[in-house]
Amino acid sequence: MAAGLSSLAIYLVFSIGILLHSYPNIAAQARIFDPNRKDNLALYWGQNSFGVTHAGMLGQEALEDYCQNDSADILLLSFLNVFNAASAGGVPGLDFAETCKTTFPNTTLLHCPQIAKGIKYCQKQGKIVLLSLGGAAGSYGFASEDEARQFADKLWDMFMGGSADLRPFDDAVVDGVDLDIEGGQSTGYVTLVGRLREKFKQVPDRRFYVTAAPQCPFPDGYLGSVIDSAHLDMVFVQFYNNWCSALSYPSQFNFDDWDNWARDRSLNPDVKVYFGLPGSTTAARSGYIDPTELARIIPDVRSKYPSFGGVSMWDASQGASNKIGDKSYTQHVADILRANGDTAEPAQPEDTSKVPKGDGETAESTQIGIDEPTTPNPTNPSFTTPSSTAPTPSIKDDGAAPETTAVKSTGGRGHGHDHSQHKHHCCHRGRDE
Numbered sequence: 001m002a003a004g005l006s007s008l009a010i011y012l013v014f015s016i017g018i019l020l021h022s023y024p025n026i027a028a029q030a031r032i033f034d035p036n037r038k039d040n041l042a043l044y045w046g047q048n049s050f051g052v053t054h055a056g057m058l059g060q061e062a063l064e065d066y067c068q069n070d071s072a073d074i075l076l077l078s079f080l081n082v083f084n085a086a087s088a089g090g091v092p093g094l095d096f097a098e099t100c101k102t103t104f105p106n107t108t109l110l111h112c113p114q115i116a117k118g119i120k121y122c123q124k125q126g127k128i129v130l131l132s133l134g135g136a137a138g139s140y141g142f143a144s145e146d147e148a149r150q151f152a153d154k155l156w157d158m159f160m161g162g163s164a165d166l167r168p169f170d171d172a173v174v175d176g177v178d179l180d181i182e183g184g185q186s187t188g189y190v191t192l193v194g195r196l197r198e199k200f201k202q203v204p205d206r207r208f209y210v211t212a213a214p215q216c217p218f219p220d221g222y223l224g225s226v227i228d229s230a231h232l233d234m235v236f237v238q239f240y241n242n243w244c245s246a247l248s249y250p251s252q253f254n255f256d257d258w259d260n261w262a263r264d265r266s267l268n269p270d271v272k273v274y275f276g277l278p279g280s281t282t283a284a285r286s287g288y289i290d291p292t293e294l295a296r297i298i299p300d301v302r303s304k305y306p307s308f309g310g311v312s313m314w315d316a317s318q319g320a321s322n323k324i325g326d327k328s329y330t331q332h333v334a335d336i337l338r339a340n341g342d343t344a345e346p347a348q349p350e351d352t353s354k355v356p357k358g359d360g361e362t363a364e365s366t367q368i369g370i371d372e373p374t375t376p377n378p379t380n381p382s383f384t385t386p387s388s389t390a391p392t393p394s395i396k397d398d399g400a401a402p403e404t405t406a407v408k409s410t411g412g413r414g415h416g417h418d419h420s421q422h423k424h425h426c427c428h429r430g431r432d433e
């Protein structure tokens with residue numbers, strides 16, 4: 001009996017060893033996105049920042065490439081940068097650099113079956129894929145709450161659980177939207193989020209998300225009060241290009257402002273704050289932190305701030321192309337986040353986020369991109385106000401003109417050459433500045 005047991009044990013150990021050896025992916029693909037963890041990595045994808053900043057080089061690989069291993073948990077498709085919210089028949093403008101150039105017949109709407117395949121592939125790997133709205137260049141905003149509500153319906157029908165004749169990603173369903181609002185006014189964004197959350201309830205067994213990407217100066221110049229009134233699941237705070245970036249860690253680095261906001265002011269007290277970083281020195285004007293420094297900073301920040309959810313990076317192409325030693329920057333960041341095994345937070349009482357805690361109608365955001373540290377509200381030259389919103393003079397600005405805000409500047413890149421390729425670049429575009 002004893003002998004029998006031990007040979008059984010030996011046999012089991014041996015078999016399991018073979019199994020693991022033969023199927024390394026069993027272990028490698030174990031991560032399933034969990035919003036309560038504190039070691040998640042979110043990658044912006046779509047603008048090919050590396051290619052834009054390195055003439056003649058192609059940096060952006062297919063979406064699938066960034067989902068083949070466990071490094072990333074969240075992929076943010078950037079961007080839907082033209083709302084066309086006012087015209088009932090108006091179609092949104094999308095831009096994914098050279099990854100998708102085809103349109104539906106007789107329309108300006110992109111049709112991207114390849115990206116649709118990538119979305120499904122990534123979701124199968126346990127990751128979530130969000131559609132990022134806005135960006136540094138484009139034409140977006142709302143003239144009224146009603147317009148925002150209708151636009152939410154359009155987003156739901158064209159990209160999520162609803163249905164529409166023309167769906168850019170066909171039957172692929174994105175897991176929600178990200179607000180990277182860097183221009184225009186904040187009118188309507190809270191309504192947009194509230195309406196989306198009502199729509200989410202139509203598919204009760206699936207969780208959808210709404211996130212935002214403010215810059216680190218608090219409160220954010222564009223999103224400001226919007227993020228107080230909208231139920232957000234995560235904020236990808238850009239801790240770069242500004243005085244409060246991680247370069248000034250620990251002195252002026254202001255993760256504490258965001259952690260306080262998350263716990264005391266956010267409509268969703270469980271909202272997670274992500275540490276937004278550039279993927280290389282060419283991804284932003286300033287704020288790049290090398291892996292050695294990061295290995296010192298991340299564990300400290302995570303241990304101090306309960307709302308810490310992980311890292312967000314601009315962008316996927318930069319992080320993968322930036323090789324340090326034998327690993328990409330992306331992989332270094334993932335490894336640092338997951339070192340020590342400290343990762344998940346105790347599960348929350350019950351996924352409060354599954355049921356959107358009523359945010360009525362609000363939510364919103366405005367955002368920002370990145371701008372120079374000293375310019376709180378720089379104007380974004382690449383942003384035009386949609387004509388539809390023109391009739392409503394804004395308030396936050398000056399005048400009747402549509403306003404513009406935004407900005408990540410331009411850093412230089414992104415403007416210029418092939419206009420079609422660069423027009424949305426700036427910030428969360430070529431170089432996130």
Ligand SMILES: *[C@@H]1O[C@H](CO)[C@@H](O)[C@H](O)[C@H]1NC(C)=O
Pocket residue numbers: 105106
């Ligand atoms: C596109 O427009 C052309 C010219 O008006 C028309 O002949 C054609 O049928 C349209 N195609 C589709 C798919 O609507």
Ligand SMILES: *[C@@H]1O[C@H](CO)[C@@H](O)[C@H](O)[C@H]1NC(C)=O
Pocket residue numbers: 065066067068069070071319320327328329330331
């Ligand atoms: C995982 O994929 C990312 C994105 O392509 C890459 O940067 C990273 O180096 C990969 N990690 C490994 C261990 O291959």
